[in-house]
Amino acid sequence: MTVKPLSLHPDRLFPAETDTRNIARRLYAEVAGLPIISPHGHTDPEWWATDAPFGNAAELLLHPDHYVFRMLYSQGVSLEALGIRNPEADPRESWRLFAERYHLFRGTPSRMWLDWVFAESFGLDVLLGAETSDLYYDTITEKLATHAFRPRALFERYNIEVIATTENPLDDLRHHKAIRDSGWGGKVITAYRPDPVVDPEFEGFLDNLKTLSDLTGEDCFNWNGYLAAHRKRRAFFASMGATSTDHGHPTARTADLSSAEAEALFKRVTQPSPSAEDAELFRAQMLTEMAGMSAEDGLVMQIHPGSFRNHNPVIFERFGRDKGADIPMRTEYVEALRPLLSRYGNRSDMTIIVFTLDETVYARELAPLAGHYPALKLGPAWWFHDSPEGMRRFRENMTETAGFYNTVGFNDDTRAFLSIPARHDVARRIDCGFLARLVAEHRIEEWEAAELAVDLSYNLAKAAYKL
Amino acid sequence: MTVKPLSLHPDRLFPAETDTRNIARRLYAEVAGLPIISPHGHTDPEWWATDAPFGNAAELLLHPDHYVFRMLYSQGVSLEALGIRNPEADPRESWRLFAERYHLFRGTPSRMWLDWVFAESFGLDVLLGAETSDLYYDTITEKLATHAFRPRALFERYNIEVIATTENPLDDLRHHKAIRDSGWGGKVITAYRPDPVVDPEFEGFLDNLKTLSDLTGEDCFNWNGYLAAHRKRRAFFASMGATSTDHGHPTARTADLSSAEAEALFKRVTQPSPSAEDAELFRAQMLTEMAGMSAEDGLVMQIHPGSFRNHNPVIFERFGRDKGADIPMRTEYVEALRPLLSRYGNRSDMTIIVFTLDETVYARELAPLAGHYPALKLGPAWWFHDSPEGMRRFRENMTETAGFYNTVGFNDDTRAFLSIPARHDVARRIDCGFLARLVAEHRIEEWEAAELAVDLSYNLAKAAYKL
């Protein structure tokens, strides 16, 4: 096999039909240069706190990207050989295993994101493959050592207006404090993700409550103390820039128990080994409690349900969480969200953003709900569906019932920092292509599409997340 | 913002690709002028009985259209301010709230239906918006006072060959009688929708049975009397033109109990506060009973399951039913319909039309069922899915297994009278576009597509509903 060229086509992801493509080009020209609003993601605030250089190619692009190593694993490459939790692996050789199998990513969004990073960030002009593995490894690793590839320099080069990280209530937010104290102008904020102290089945739940008690001076084994501790930590997170909370539950179930019932339930789940039903009911009740606190403190609420975490016990035991073994599940919203929505759904001064991994609910459940309840908004296509076809299905299924203005723009939701501009670029291109089709089919006017393109790329996220 | 022009593009909703669009144009030219067959809907027969003029713009186009006010409500506009159940609201100001937010409807079918009504029925040539709100309000309200906008005149202008309304068994059909007695030539028929006397959880169920007893002279608290009352009312509805029944159940469940079991169940559900399971089983049994009566009297049976009615308790308490808070639910058909189909599904002299709000069953359940059972036919894309993308998904998912001839054409299913021609026009355009793609991809010949276009626009509905 000979070395193949790499270049990013300016029309990539636009519909092929000539008139539609021309419209998409015009729309995209208006939004391509807009700053990035990244209101939900998992980058590490330490990067910007210390501004230390990133390591080598494998460490930056391979080890943290579960999209990449899950595909390699599915085709027989061991995680050890890729260097996952294995400091003895030679990163150059791990990279080679990836390079030799780059054809596996054909047709996947990872291929588009990575090619963008390679071409646009690192200036590479040949395709990754067995023959170019060392060239890639050396080029990337060398550039990462330069000042231009430090975290803050990339943040500025990528034109990021604001980025939110995600921390749990036990985090002291020292990195966010360091960023503020540094005088650097980049806007990096946190988000309140309380799963470790809300989910009775989370590893170390009772220990976490103990730590939360210590942190807040509240007795977190007492229902009212526990709620007070949440309020304190939410206020602290808000003081460090947080404008949102995030809740990653197995299901979308909510509950609205009486105070006495909630307190009794809390007592049961703070005993060792609570029942699965009690754990589920407690998570359900806590969504409604958190909505109530959002009604008080104004933090935007995000609900991210439906992932079967750590499906592969072999991988979980040896490599831990977040190793590409989380699998989406069917998720019900109509009955599940009703208790919460009956209580808070009619408030037009609140924002509750719901995500899903189950695309079958787009047109059937979520669009009808968000097209009615003032508090409810639709998060963008998420995780496995954060892809050209996935985003297209999102728009095709959501728009007719919910419209565009009950959606909240794009979230990259990633820990792969270098891919963030590529992800936003894919979203902008797909949205412009979708809008172009509506124009070409005379369903909206082009001037409306141009307004919408800016709204979807920038304004809606900024407004929904109060940024 | 300046005032923008409004015009309906002749190619709207056709695929953008040149050859496909040209085919679609040719197909559409053959069906654009066909009369409207509207075999299922919710218009008010009083309109044609009295031929009284419609009121103002808000009263005609805003208050009865839950698609419109649910979107406005979702974006923070109160129903009171829109004039819903609020006679004190100034209709001109309610209309302004709508006009100022017309951009919310971009990409929705409501936008297309409304623009058609504005441009085609009222001759408006500027887009609705804040600046044109009064122009719209005045133009529409003035025209509504003229003879050309009386219900019968619009019926004729819209080239409606037949329209079916929906009434429950307690209705005396006085308006249908008045229409007949008036000598006016418009064909307005009724349909038998027995939910209030079939669903033990319907508001006032026991009172309704009492009224039904009075109406029919049968003892409707006795199983056989109850069934006899249905037979009498069905016969009366048929004498007033009804050719169909309609059943709006929460699920598609059917049952085929023995007479003794059915009678015992009937006794339980005619006591106050029957169990939820008994209520569900009774509805299930009644679908099979109604199918049996259809086998006797020839009325076409329609089953419309899967809506969670009145999801928002706050709205239900203050504003009642049908206020945009009904949400589709996942719906199962394979097990659910089996009792009924085992009894009547093999009869090729019966027609049972099934609708769904759950698009996931199109290819998986409904197309395979309708492609086998002689009695079963597929209702068109329904409610939230009665939209360009929704209709396209219907054809893409149903056709390969059920073919076109196990479908029954289009139903507008609306109480928004003025939008009826727009809705049929959207359906005809989408069907022609779908057929054009099949032709462009050499999957059928253009002469076949031309036959199909007429079948889908006119013949199939007329035949399936015996009109």
Add this chain to the structure above:
Amino acid sequence: MTVKPLSLHPDRLFPAETDTRNIARRLYAEVAGLPIISPHGHTDPEWWATDAPFGNAAELLLHPDHYVFRMLYSQGVSLEALGIRNPEADPRESWRLFAERYHLFRGTPSRMWLDWVFAESFGLDVLLGAETSDLYYDTITEKLATHAFRPRALFERYNIEVIATTENPLDDLRHHKAIRDSGWGGKVITAYRPDPVVDPEFEGFLDNLKTLSDLTGEDCFNWNGYLAAHRKRRAFFASMGATSTDHGHPTARTADLSSAEAEALFKRVTQPSPSAEDAELFRAQMLTEMAGMSAEDGLVMQIHPGSFRNHNPVIFERFGRDKGADIPMRTEYVEALRPLLSRYGNRSDMTIIVFTLDETVYARELAPLAGHYPALKLGPAWWFHDSPEGMRRFRENMTETAGFYNTVGFNDDTRAFLSIPARHDVARRIDCGFLARLVAEHRIEEWEAAELAVDLSYNLAKAAYKL
């Protein structure tokens, strides 16, 4: 109606957009002539064992094709009149019932497959219809009597490299033996489908175990004897060319019981009338047992869940199995497959191919699972979804998360021998069209699409099934 011409357009099924179509043409030119790999199907090995001529048109093309007669039945034609289990029906008249209703198949894959058979295999150049019914019947029936239409001649003319049939463990494989002994060069292999001795609810299950005992010399009413009998029959099937097993369960449920639990369960299900839950659990356990045997003997495992068999009791009583009354059901995979995958999913030396009749799991469940577990691969769009739109949805929903290389190429899965080349041709055209769109949207390069086209048409099936 006049007689219409029949011709197969060289661009059929390619996207209409000019650039995309040109790319599709170039890709298709590379794969159109590749040999057929048919690793999963239901043709009758007796055909090639005896090489006896096929009968008349109705017997060959109508009676065995449940896609065809289910559609006719759904439109009121009785199965008796079509000659199904009715030797008294005149095949010419049965054929006429079909010919007169050929318009019912517009837009279905059957239409495309049949037109290919008519035009390409039989040289017919007019469309099937009432006027051409006798011409068709005579032409086809006459040609079937010629040597060129004998099973082996067609096998060679169709360029079939290998075809797998499906037999159950009680089959003596005499026809496969006869094929081998005949010295004919065609490669016809078997596959091990143990449903009749694995499913306690299969007709005659206990009798089948008795027969299996006799065949193997093992006591199949003893758990270990039963397992040993499977091992023996698998080895025998492998010796007759089998490279795979196939499992057609109602659900995808698997279990991983202890030996003692499994043995106790086996005792319960080998009593008359086991409980439904025990039967389901036994099937679940047997999937894991079969996977274990595959780990030993290397047979590729296929799991085909989700069909409600014999939904129509009237048809089942009079006509038996496989009469077009099997209906897909919603199917869950994430929880269901976990026991099996926890045990064998991490083995990169095994291949477990999963199929589904529930397209909603493509993007949500199956692609994420197959994009992670080394042992798991995705079977192609199956049964009702083995159609242009169905295959397109398969690629659009699977590719972004699973890539192309966790899929296994195309399976025709048919007993309609003459349609096999047409089915592979449809799959190749749809895949080339899908790849062409990716190229036209600059998501992959054309040289990559060309490699992928060959992989999807030929290499992947050959490799996955070890052919």
